[in-house]
Amino acid sequence: MTCAVACTTAGGEAGAATGAGTLGAAAAATRLLQVSCFDDGGGAPASLVGQVEDLAPVAAPFVSVQLTKDGAATNGTDSTDGDGVPGPLVWINGGAGSYDVFLDKSSDGEETYAVTLQCMTGSDGGGIATGTEVIGLPAPPSVPALGGLARVLLAVGLVAAGGACRASRTRRSRP
Amino acid sequence: MIRFTQGLLSAAIGLVLSLAFAWAALAHTRNDSLAAGAAATDSFEVTCFDNGSGEPSSLRLHVLDSSPGALPLVSVHARKDDSLVSASDTVDDDATASPEIYVNGGAGVYTVLVTKTGAGAKLYSLSYHCTTGPDGSGSHTGTLLSVRQNQ
Numbered sequence: 001m002t003c004a005v006a007c008t009t010a011g012g013e014a015g016a017a018t019g020a021g022t023l024g025a026a027a028a029a030t031r032l033l034q035v036s037c038f039d040d041g042g043g044a045p046a047s048l049v050g051q052v053e054d055l056a057p058v059a060a061p062f063v064s065v066q067l068t069k070d071g072a073a074t075n076g077t078d079s080t081d082g083d084g085v086p087g088p089l090v091w092i093n094g095g096a097g098s099y100d101v102f103l104d105k106s107s108d109g110e111e112t113y114a115v116t117l118q119c120m121t122g123s124d125g126g127g128i129a130t131g132t133e134v135i136g137l138p139a140p141p142s143v144p145a146l147g148g149l150a151r152v153l154l155a156v157g158l159v160a161a162g163g164a165c166r167a168s169r170t171r172r173s174r175p
Numbered sequence: 176m177i178r179f180t181q182g183l184l185s186a187a188i189g190l191v192l193s194l195a196f197a198w199a200a201l202a203h204t205r206n207d208s209l210a211a212g213a214a215a216t217d218s219f220e221v222t223c224f225d226n227g228s229g230e231p232s233s234l235r236l237h238v239l240d241s242s243p244g245a246l247p248l249v250s251v252h253a254r255k256d257d258s259l260v261s262a263s264d265t266v267d268d269d270a271t272a273s274p275e276i277y278v279n280g281g282a283g284v285y286t287v288l289v290t291k292t293g294a295g296a297k298l299y300s301l302s303y304h305c306t307t308g309p310d311g312s313g314s315h316t317g318t319l320l321s322v323r324q325n326q
Contacts, residue, residue: 027262027263027274028260028262028274030252030259030260031259032254032259062248062263062292064250064290064292066252066290068288072218072324073216073218073288073324074216075214075215075288075290075291076213076214077213077247077290077291079292079293088213088214100254100286102252102254102261102288104250104252104259106248106250106265106292107263107265
């Protein structure tokens, strides 16, 4: 499952909430996510499990994820960039409710990452998957904005195409 | 004679105040450690308040990796409301800390985490100061740290 601005998984589903994004070039670039764990029929949540993968292209910074709730916190870092192997699974036992998830990196350089988050019915990431809602992952890339010249050319093209269509319809309507 | 005594008294008061400010700054450094497990995380709450020096505007932090050896790197993360910042000390066992980071969150409670990038025990020194100006500027003001988790 790919997660955009918000996503929810059903209880007991094998697939976790997964999303991807980019951390900008500045060393302090971060992303803050919020995860809500709730019982959607899969069972009452006991813990949140998270994992981050540092995707290619390879760059110097390490990418990390921190999970925190009510003063408890944990950290997972993908120590090898672009190898297809994510960082370790980490978890905190916070029960139902809202968790904060931090995504960050260790130094300058843009980084692309994938993050996986899942609420579980057991402690330490055990049990089965249950209701998970993630808010704050970046939206998928949109259509690139057009410049002024491109807009003029597009408008001219659309007008020309519209004229051709009208001419074509007119011709077809003749007996 | 009276003028001399007044001058001496003023100098003494100035010295005491300078020492008090220096002590306050030094007091906002926490020397601690992270256990060997890769996920070891220390969690703190830093409360910024007006102690008479002025209303807080921001929290300024950095972390110094004071362990010998190379990896893992030590990082500090600070959050208040929707603002989150992070910095790492990329060179171990030197006198240079991570870059300074700031959260412009005003008065209140900030969440601060110290983590590392992999397995291996680490020593660190965390510096944290609430200030009256944005981006860590202005005067030092009321700063109180409480430990939520020590791993």
